[in-house]
Amino acid sequence: MIKAIKGVKDLLPEESPRWRFIEETARRWALAYGFQEIRVPIFETTTLFARSIGATTDIVEKEMYTFADRDGSSLTLRPEGTAGTVRAFIEHNRAADPRPQKYCYAGPMFRHERPQAGRLRQFHQFGVESFGVADPRADVEVMSLLWRLLSDLSLPGLTLEINNLGYTDDRARYKPVLVAFLKGVEQRLCANCQRRIEANPLRVLDCKVPDCRIATEDAPRLADSLSPAARDHFERVTTGLHAIGIPFHMNPRLVRGLDYYCLTAFEVTCSHLGAQNAVGAGGRYDGLVQQLGGAAIPAVGFAVGLERIALMLPEAVVIPSTPRVYVAAFGTKGADAGFSLLDELRRAGVPADMDFRSVSLKAHLRQADRLGALYTILLGDDEIDKGIATLRNMQTKAQEDLPIRDLVSSLQSRLLTSISTPFSS
RNA sequence: GUGGGUGUAGCUCAGCUGGUUAGAGCGCCGGAUUGUGGAUCCGGAGGUCGCGGGUUCGAAACCCGUCACUCACCCCA
Structure with a gap:
């Protein structure tokens, strides 16, 4: 018997109504917020992902489905949705369009990882990207959409955590300070974190190993290295969230895995999920468009994992069946x-x-x-x-x-x- | 890549320290009802016991290997 390959799942007719319900809810909310659907290819040239996600991230280093095209060029099955969307934005010169460029998308993503609860090799995301608006209200708008649509799905035990990652310059200033501190406590860190000191020092702060937490308790804070502009932006983000009643928690340790984030970073977790408790996450990525060859266009977005939503969608949210x-x-x-x-x-x-x-x-x-x-x-x-x-x-x-x-x-x-x-x- | 757990009927699972023809519940098909669904009763079909080797008079069970699934680490949505 030929069986499906590891880490992919068949969605049988019994469960597809749930999925359609989730996708339609997400799309409906996004459209109501003025986002428009974009459909981009599920494979792209490999360098797109390498340059956007970050060459030293796990995704690029060991999780991408990369293969040679017939002419030898390297192609990759998309591991996330932002890179392709940004590429399309640049390629079609959408920055020239005076209307707000707010996109949403849904579809399969591919990462070669060991499968476990809420994690597959082919998984599905719904995401939004808002281009061209540096105003902190764009951050608030995106987080609001994320929060409202997850709440509308009646998902239990949700928490929105946010952090201020500052500008690239801020982090560049902060990194050596942090690295110096981490080297001082290196012996108390787990093996992974010792490796991270060079590779991705900020990530050490978000390690779940208790000893690492303790060791980094007195670490210099990124918040102290932030420029006035970065502080002001974040201040207005939190004010905006308060104003429209979106509950959130400050999490100074929150670091997103992808290199391109700056300023606002956020994540929604769910207590009813397994170890993979992040339902959705996102942030601002002002430098990415330029980094991929476009103009200096600010942007902010998020993605949610549809499998994870499906896992915790209450049974009671039933979909009416067609009378026949x-x-x-x-x-x-x-x-x-x-x-x-x-x-x-x-x-x-x-x-x-x-x-x-x-x-x-x-x-x-x-x-x-x-x-x-x-x-x-x-x-x-x-x-x-x-x-x-x-x-x-x-x-x-x-x-x-x-x-x-x-x-x-x-x-x-x-x-x-x-x-x-x-x-x- | 590293660890743990689990593989027996379509599904959920029993199967004792190795013993004769491998079971149950649910589901399925048929009948009771020759043209009326769900409930009940009766009957029936359905199994390479994940796969390969080994030990044994005898293996679903024990040993070795292997594969798959699953949970967790790592990482992430």
């Missing part, structure tokens, strides 16, 4: 007429179904029940001879005889009251 009509056609004449009737119903916009395997009326009704049909049309040879069919209400068991030629219009009007969106499930 089942055509129970049996007998030689009935089966033929029923098949035509089925097609007529469908062309008239009535969601209808039939199980061609069923022969007896009993088997048909059992299927109608399983499929959750509201009505079943009983159509046997007797009915054909009389030109009438029996319409059975599956909930009340009430039956009435109707002329076959009136069935379609009758069902159209009957279902009109109960159908909200004909093809929503």
